[in-house]
Amino acid sequence: MFIRPTAALAAFLLVSAAPLAEAAEKPTDPQIAHIAYTAGVLDIEAAKLAIKKSKTKEVVDFAKDMERDHEAVNKQALDLVKKLKVKPEDNATSQALTKAAKDERAKLAKLKGTAFDKAYIENEVAYHKQVNGALETLLIPSASNAELKSLLETGLKIFQGHEQHAEHVAGTLK
Amino acid sequence: MRAAALSLLGSLALALVASPALAATIEVTIDRLVYSPASVEARVGDTIEWVNKDVIAHTATVKGGWEVMIPPKSKGRITLSRAGAVDYFCRLHPNMKGHLNVAP
Numbered sequence: 001m002f003i004r005p006t007a008a009l010a011a012f013l014l015v016s017a018a019p020l021a022e023a024a025e026k027p028t029d030p031q032i033a034h035i036a037y038t039a040g041v042l043d044i045e046a047a048k049l050a051i052k053k054s055k056t057k058e059v060v061d062f063a064k065d066m067e068r069d070h071e072a073v074n075k076q077a078l079d080l081v082k083k084l085k086v087k088p089e090d091n092a093t094s095q096a097l098t099k100a101a102k103d104e105r106a107k108l109a110k111l112k113g114t115a116f117d118k119a120y121i122e123n124e125v126a127y128h129k130q131v132n133g134a135l136e137t138l139l140i141p142s143a144s145n146a147e148l149k150s151l152l153e154t155g156l157k158i159f160q161g162h163e164q165h166a167e168h169v170a171g172t173l174k
Numbered sequence: 175m176r177a178a179a180l181s182l183l184g185s186l187a188l189a190l191v192a193s194p195a196l197a198a199t200i201e202v203t204i205d206r207l208v209y210s211p212a213s214v215e216a217r218v219g220d221t222i223e224w225v226n227k228d229v230i231a232h233t234a235t236v237k238g239g240w241e242v243m244i245p246p247k248s249k250g251r252i253t254l255s256r257a258g259a260v261d262y263f264c265r266l267h268p269n270m271k272g273h274l275n276v277a278p
Contacts, residue, residue: 065231065266072229072246157207158230161267168268 026142027091033081034088035097035139036152039131040070040077042101046127049108050120059117062169066124066162073155080151093134101127114173121170128163132156197253199223202272204232204244207264209272216254217277223251234272235265 027035043066050063081088104123111119135156143149197219203210205227216222226232226244234250235241239260244250257278264270 069230069266076229154206157269158267161207161264161269164268165266 027093027139028089029084029143029145029148030086030089031091031093032139032143032152033077033086033148034090034094035134036155037074037077037088038094038097039134040074042097043124043127044070044074046101046105046108046120046124049105050116053108053112054117054120055113056117056173058169058172059121062121062124062165065165069158069162073158076151080147084145084147086145086148118170118173121166121173124166125163125170128159128166132159132163135159197221199251201225202234204228204270207232207267207270209234209270212271213273213275215275215277218254218257220276221251221253222274223249225249231266232264232270233266234262236260236262241265 047063047067047070051060051067054060054063080086108116108119108123135152140149140152140156143152197217199221200214200216200223202214202222202224204224207228209224214222222234224232224234224242224244226246226248229246231246232244233241234244234252240252242250242252254274254276257276259273259275262272262274
């Protein structure tokens with residue numbers, strides 16, 4: 001039952017990414033900035049829910065790490081787009097991510113205790129995997145501004161770290 | 175003459191390094207999730223100081239051993255009290271890995 005949102009997210013990312021790629025036009029820098037920023041905001045929202053609902057120290061600590069790291073990275077992203085005078089542009093991928101995350105939060109909100117902890121952490125593993133896949137195969141190769149590309153590359157390293165951290169926490173919940 | 179002076183300087187330097195009273199502080203930089211240098215040769219009594227240039231917090235954690243918190247744009251340090259080789263990693267981003275060789 002926790003697999004479904006992941007698959008849905010994957011499908012959304014693929015479906016929404018494909019038209020962009022096929023149109024010969026890879027996502028533009030304003031779109032890439034919007035997708036990356038949105039992905040961060042969504043993970044912060046999930047973290048806030050976990051901080052409120054979970055009673056497990058490891059899960060709450062992990063959620064606080066996510067909130068802190070993604071806020072720091074998004075602040076850097078905002079500073080950069082301001083400097084580059086790029087206006088982030090909403091797009092189908094951002095919208096699909098937002099919709100999938102909203103559905104996931106609604107599901108998580110109904111769960112309690114261990115069921116919540118497991119569902120949250122498993123979704124964190126899957127979510128970071130998806131976003132990292134999108135960064136690696138689509139967003140980073142498509143970014144044209146060198147500074148934006150560099151920020152995305154650092155972001156990828158951070159989120160790969162989060163994925164491993166989430167896997168570790170998932171292991172402790174079993 | 176010059177060679178002799180150099181050699182004297184050399185032995186003096188060696189004596190200084192060997193002296194336990196003169197423990198060194200070895201700096202390891204963290205930039206974009208990389209410990210640099212990734213591997214460090216140190217001695218018991220030396221201090222390792224991690225300088226974090228990233229905007230996010232990191233740790234230097236030895237599994238089943240010590241942990242140093244290194245806040246964003248800040249420093250963390252530990253004085254080595256035990257000889258041996260240890261691998262360490264960042265608990266928050268386990269894809270970051272470092273190594274210390276601590277001589278007695």
